[in-house]
Structures are given as C-alpha cells and as structure tokens.
Amino acid sequence: MNELEEKIKRAFGEVAVNKGLALRHEVARLPRFISEYLISKYCAAYPDRETAFSKLAEVVAENFPEPKDKDRVLYKLKRLGIVHLMDEFKVSIDLKRNLYLLHIPCLQIYGALADEGIVRKFERTLSGMWGLGTLEYRPDLPENMDETIWPILLIDIEPFQVYNIDLRGFIENRQKFTLNEWIDLLITTIGLNPNAYSQRQKLLQLARLIPLIEGNVNLMELGPRATGKTYLYRNLSHYTRIYSGGAISPARLFFDARLRLVGDIATHDLVAFDEVSRIRFTNPDEMAGKLKDFMVDGFFERGTLKRAHSGCSLVFLGNIEKEEGIPTKEIRYALPDIMQDSAFLDRIHGLLPGWEMPKIMKSEEHLAQGIGLAADYFAEIIHEMRKESFRDIINTHVEFGDNFTIRDENAVRKLASGLIKLLF
Numbered sequence: 001m002n003e004l005e006e007k008i009k010r011a012f013g014e015v016a017v018n019k020g021l022a023l024r025h026e027v028a029r030l031p032r033f034i035s036e037y038l039i040s041k042y043c044a045a046y047p048d049r050e051t052a053f054s055k056l057a058e059v060v061a062e063n064f065p066e067p068k069d070k071d072r073v074l075y076k077l078k079r080l081g082i083v084h085l086m087d088e089f090k091v092s093i094d095l096k097r098n099l100y101l102l103h104i105p106c107l108q109i110y111g112a113l114a115d116e117g118i119v120r121k122f123e124r125t126l127s128g129m130w131g132l133g134t135l136e137y138r139p140d141l142p143e144n145m146d147e148t149i150w151p152i153l154l155i156d157i158e159p160f161q162v163y164n165i166d167l168r169g170f171i172e173n174r175q176k177f178t179l180n181e182w183i184d185l186l187i188t189t190i191g192l193n194p195n196a197y198s199q200r201q202k203l204l205q206l207a208r209l210i211p212l213i214e215g216n217v218n219l220m221e222l223g224p225r226a227t228g229k230t231y232l233y234r235n236l237s238h239y240t241r242i243y244s245g246g247a248i249s250p251a252r253l254f255f256d257a258r259l260r261l262v263g264d265i266a267t268h269d270l271v272a273f274d275e276v277s278r279i280r281f282t283n284p285d286e287m288a289g290k291l292k293d294f295m296v297d298g299f300f301e302r303g304t305l306k307r308a309h310s311g312c313s314l315v316f317l318g319n320i321e322k323e324e325g326i327p328t329k330e331i332r333y334a335l336p337d338i339m340q341d342s343a344f345l346d347r348i349h350g351l352l353p354g355w356e357m358p359k360i361m362k363s364e365e366h367l368a369q370g371i372g373l374a375a376d377y378f379a380e381i382i383h384e385m386r387k388e389s390f391r392d393i394i395n396t397h398v399e400f401g402d403n404f405t406i407r408d409e410n411a412v413r414k415l416a417s418g419l420i421k422l423l424f
Contacts, residue, residue, distance in 0.1 A: 001370075001371065002370070004181055004184065004185070005370050005371035007176070007177070007181070008185060008371050008372070008373075009371060011173045011176050011177075012173060012373060014040070014044075015373055015374045015377040016371050016372070016373060016374075017036055017039070017040055017371070017372065017373070017374045018370070018371060019036075019188055019189075019191060019367075019368035019369065019370060019371070019372045020367075020368065020369035020370070021036075021039050021043075022035045022036050022039060022191070022375075023363055023367060023369075024053060026053050026056055026057035026060060027039065027056065027057075027060060029060070029064065029066075030060065030064065031234060031235050031238070032191055032235035032236065032375045033235065033236060033237060033238060033374075033375035033376040033379055034130050034160055034376070036374045036375050036376060037160050037374065037376045038056055038059075038060075038160070039052075039053075039056065040374060042055055042056045059086070060086065062084075063084050063085055063086040063132060064085070064086040064087070064106065065085070065106055065107070066106075067106070067107075067108060070107050070108065073085070073107060074107075077135060077137045077152065078137055081136065081137050082134060082135065082136050082137070083134075083135050084132055084133065084134055084135070085104065085106060085107075085132070085133050085135060086106075086130075086131075086132050086133075087104055087105055087106045087107075087130070087131075087133065088105055088128050088129065088130045088238065089102060089103070089104065089114075089125055089128070089129055089130075089131065089133050089154060089157060090102070090103040090105075090125065090126075090127070090128040090129075091103075091114045091118075091119050091125040091126055092126070092259075092261055093126075095260075097145075099113060099145075099149075100113060100114040100115070100116060100118075100119055101113065101114070101149075102114040102152070102154050104135075104152075109150055109152070111148050111149050111150050112135070112149075112150040112152040112153070112154065113138070113149065113150075113152065113153045113154070114153070114154040115153060115154060115155050118154055118155070118156070118157055122157060122159060124159075125157070127267045127268075128238065128267075129157070129159055129238075130159070130160040130238060131157040131158050131159040131160050132157065132158040132160075133154050133156070133157045133158075134154070134155050134156040134157070135152050135153065135154055135155070136152070136153045136154075136155045137151060137152065138151045138152065138153045139151050160376070165377075165380045165381060165384055167381065167384050167385065170381050174424070179423065179424075182423065183199075183202050183203070183206070183423070184202075185372060185373070186206055186209075186422065187202050187205060187206070187368075188368045188370055188371065188372035189368075189372035189373040189375070189378050190205065190206075190209070190232055190236060190368075190372075190375075190378075191231070191232075191235065191236075191367060191368050191372075191375070192205060192228070192360075192366060192367060192368055193365065193366055193367060193368050193369065193370075196358070196365055196366045197358070200356070201356065201357060201358070204352060204353070204356060204357065205228075205232075205357075206419070206422055206423070207219075207350070207352055207415075207419070208221070208229075208232050208233075208352065209232075209236075209382065209418070209422055210350070210414075210415055210418030210419065210422070211269075211270050211313030211314070211315050211418075212233075212236070212237060212239070212240070212269060212270055212313070212379075212382050212383075212386075213382040213385050213386060213418050213421050213422060214313070214386065214414055214415075214417055214418035214421065215269075215298070215311030215312075215313060215386050216297070216298040216311055216312070216313060216414070217313040217314075217349055217350075217414050217415070217418065218295050218313065218314045218315075218316075218347055218348050218349050218350075219313070219314070219315045219316070219348070219349060219350050219351075219352065220315070220316040220317075220318075220348050220350070220351050220352070221315070221316070221317050221318070221351070221352035221354045222317075222318045222319070222320040222327070222331050222334050222351070222352075222353075222354050222355070223319070223320060223322070223352075223353070223354020223355045223356075223357055224319065224320070224321060224322055224354070224355065224357075224359060225319050225359075226359040226360055226361070227354055227357040227358070227359055227360065228357070228360050229274070229317045229354060230242060230244070230272070230274045230317060231360075233270065233272045233315065235375065236375050236378070236379055237269070237270075237375075237379035237382070237383070238376075238379065239268055239269035239270065239379065239383055240268060240269065240270045240271070240272060241264040241267075241268045241270070241271045241272070242271075242272045242274055243271070243272070243273050243274065243279065244274040244275060245274070245275050245278035245279060246278070246279070246280065247280045247281070247282050248273075248279060248280070248281055248282070248287070249281070249282040249283065249287075250263075250281075250282075250283055250286050250287055250290060250302060251263065251302075252264065253265055253271070253287070253290075254266075254290055254294075254300050254302045254305075255300075255301075255302040255303060255305040255308070257302065257303035257304060257305075260304070262305070262308070264312075265294065265300065265310050265312045266308065266310045266312070268312055269311070269312060269313065269383060269386065270312065270313045270314075270315060271312055271313075271314055271315070272314075272315040272316075272317060273314070273315070273316050273317065274317045275317065275318065275319060276316050276317060276318045276334070276335055276336060276339060277318055277319070277334055277335065277336055279336055280336075281338060284337075284338055287338065288338045288341070288344070290302065291314075291338075291344070292343055292344055292347060294310075294314075295314065295344075295347035295348075296347060298310055298311060298312070311386060316335075316339065316348075318334040318335060319334065320334045320354075320355065322355040326355065327355050331351075332345070346407060347407070349410070349411035349414050349415055350411065350415050382421075382422075385421050388421065389417060390416075390417040390420045390421060391413045391414075391417050393417075393420065394412070394413050394416050394417060394420075395413070398412070398416070400412070
C-alpha cells in the first residue's frame with residue numbers, strides 16, 4: 001500500500017476498498033457498485049480472503065441466475081414454495097386493481113407481486129433497489145388478478161447499498177488531499193488506473209461524472225469503442241438507465257398514458273443513450289419535440305400528465321473512429337437523423353472528445369488495482385450533491401463575453417458547477 005492509499009484508508013475507513021478485488025471472476029457478472037458492497041461485507045465476515053470469495057461465489061451462483069436459468073428457478077420455486085434471488089427489484093403501483101406489481105429483471109418477469117409492507121419499509125423499491133429478495137409461490141390468486149399476473153410474491157428483502165451518508169464528513173475529508181491526489185482518488189474510485197492516463201485524460205474521465213452530480217446536464221461523447229464510455233454509467237450508480245440501441249417510445253421515456261406511469265426520465269438521475277446511431281424512436285416526431293423541450297429546462301408533459309419536472313441528465317454516447325488522434329468524419333454523421341437537427345445540438349451543454357481517450361485493452365494496465373472509494377458509497381455521495389449548486393460562485397467570478405448566448409452561459413454554469421463539486 002503506497003502513501004496515498006494509506007491516506008485514503010485513514011480518511012475514509014470502511015468505505016475505502018481495494019478496487020482490484022472487484023475484477024475477480026466470482027463477481028464479474030454484477031455491477032461494480034454491487035460487487036464492491038458484497039466484497040466488503042464478506043471480507044469483513046471472513047478474515048481469510050479466499051474463504052470470503054468462496055462463500056461469495058456460492059451466494060452469487062445460487063441467487064443471481066442468468067436468463068437461461070429462468071425455468072430452473074421457477075421449478076425450484078414451485079417445488080419448494082420459496083426462493084431467494086439477488087436482483088434489482090422494482091415495484092410499480094396499480095391503483096385500479098390495488099396491486100403492487102414487481103419487476104424481477106433476472107427472470108424477465110414484469111408482473112409478479114410485492115407485499116405492501118416491503119414497499120412501506122423500503123420506498124426505494126419504487127425506483128428500483130438491489131437486494132437479496134425472498135420470493136414465495138402463491139398459486140391461489142385473489143379475484144382481482146388476471147392472467148398477466150405471476151403467482152409470485154416478494155415477502156422480504158435484504159437491501160444492498162445501505163450506507164448512512166455523511167456529506168459534510170465527505171467534504172471535510174476532501175480537504176486532507178491535494179488536488180492531484182484527489183483526482184487520482186476519483187479516477188481509482190470509478191475503476192480506472194490513474195497511472196494509465198494523462199492529466200487531461202483524467203479530467204475528461206471525471207467530466208463524464210458531471211451529469212451524475214449536476215441535474216439537467218445534456219452531455220454528448222463520441223469516440224472509439226472500448227474507451228469506457230458505457231462502463232462508467234453502468235457500473236458506478238444504480239440511479240442510471242442505459243438504452244443500448246433498439247426502439248424507444250415516448251411512453252417508456254416520459255409517461256405511459258395507458259398505465260399512468262412516469263417513464264425513466266422521471267425516476268433516474270441520468271438516462272444514457274448508448275450507440276446513438278442505432279437508436280430508433282417509435283414516434284420520431286413526438287420524441288424529437290419532447291426531448292428538445294425537456295433539454296431546455298427539465299419540464300415535460302404527455303397526455304394527461306401536465307407540466308412535470310425532472311432533474312434527470314441526458315447523455316448521448318456514440319462510436320466514431322479516429323486517425324492520428326482526430327475523428328475520421330464530421331461528428332454529426334455519427335448521430336441518428338433526429339439528433340442532427342441544429343436545434344437539438346444547440347441544447348447539448350458539452351461535447352466530450354472521446355477520441356482523446358485511450359482504449360481499455362488490458363485490465364492490469366488500465367483498470368484500478370489500488371484503494372479507492374466503494375462505488376455504491378460514492379454513487380450515494382454524488383446523488384446527494386445534486387441538491388447543491390455552485391452557480392452563484394460562477395456568477396460572481398466569471399464574466400461572459402458579448403458573443404455568449406444565454407444557452408452558452410447556462411452550459412458553462414452547469415458544467416463548471418459539476419466540476420467544482422467533483423474537484424473541490
């Protein structure tokens with residue numbers, strides 16, 4: 001352990017973790033913010049590291065099935081009456097039928113049931129919560145059920161990510177580090193090796209976090225494959241939603257008028273559109289209008305939902321090849337037609353030059369092996385920091401030239417506020 005790692009341990013205690021352990025195959029299928037939580041838990045329970053990983057591997061193998069194992073799990077549930085599953089459980093409320101509907105992603109089940117007591121105790125299940133759930137087979141459904149309801153009831157859950165967040169303590173600990181030390185700590189925390197990146201590349205990596213720490217930021221990043229664009233958003237925080245190609249509807253993104261349910265923009269801190277050139281919208285004209293409206297000030301409406309607001313940030317990720325360090329074609333051609341409109345591009349607050357990022361080719365070279373902050377802890381910190389604003393500081397110390405439009409000024413304030421939160 002080097003001097004900086006010892007300093008991190010002294011300052012942050014139990015939330016300072018060995019990031020290299022999350023690379024082990026036993027937990028490779030889990031998002032990093034979950035694997036690091038479980039590793040810390042099992043290493044604390046079993047002082048011998050190999051014993052801890054052996055126990056953890058058994059739990060993951062038994063309780064986190066792959067989609068192909070769905071029938072095996074359902075057979076076990078029917079035979080035993082109860083199964084335990086590790087997943088991100090999400091509850092939605094059906095007022096017409098007075099039901100708490102449960103989504104079980106690992107089984108691709110959207111119409112199971114949740115006990116009301118679970119929802120009261122853990123309201124985070126309404127936006128999605130990772131945990132070890134106890135599912136009970138309930139073949140005798142009440143009369144208000146129909147064939148769309150699965151006879152499965154969530155009767156208990158042991159939640160993951162259960163830190164008591166002390167934001168003031170985090171800010172005080174920041175003052176114990178120099179700026180360069182802090183940057184290296186953050187780079188390690190997001191799972192990368194700071195020694196593999198230049199100072200500019202480190203700052204560009206951290207700029208990817210701005211939409212997570214600052215509300216209503218619209219960011220675009222174009223660059224080659226395998227530079228970690230999607231990896232960060234998928235593995236750092238459970239407050240994100242990623243669309244990877246395919247069709248997206250206004251109902252899914254904004255509001256489903258039929259089910260009277262708000263979409264992902266209303267329930268997440270960040271929605272990322274990965275491989276934007278392959279994204280298809282089921283109603284392009286409606287989607288284009290609603291996206292552009294939302295990107296101005298965070299307000300949206302659809303059907304019976306009037307003038308709703310969300311602080312959700314939007315990130316648009318696209319692949320573009322480079323030659324001698326620069327893109328091989330004009331960047332707008334990496335975007336779908338709906339996003340090539342100048343009115344849409346004017347609403348983007350920042351363009352990250354992903355072509356400046358090196359490809360992540362070798363884990364021992366590019367991925368973190370040392371001490372950083374636990375991903376789930378850091379995700380909660382930056383989630384809380386979204387409530388803070390440093391725009392007044394920017395207004396006091398920054399003077400905009402005559403060539404800046406109002407949108408330009410707003411973009412600078414948002415991006416600078418996010419970077420100030422991250423770095424200082």
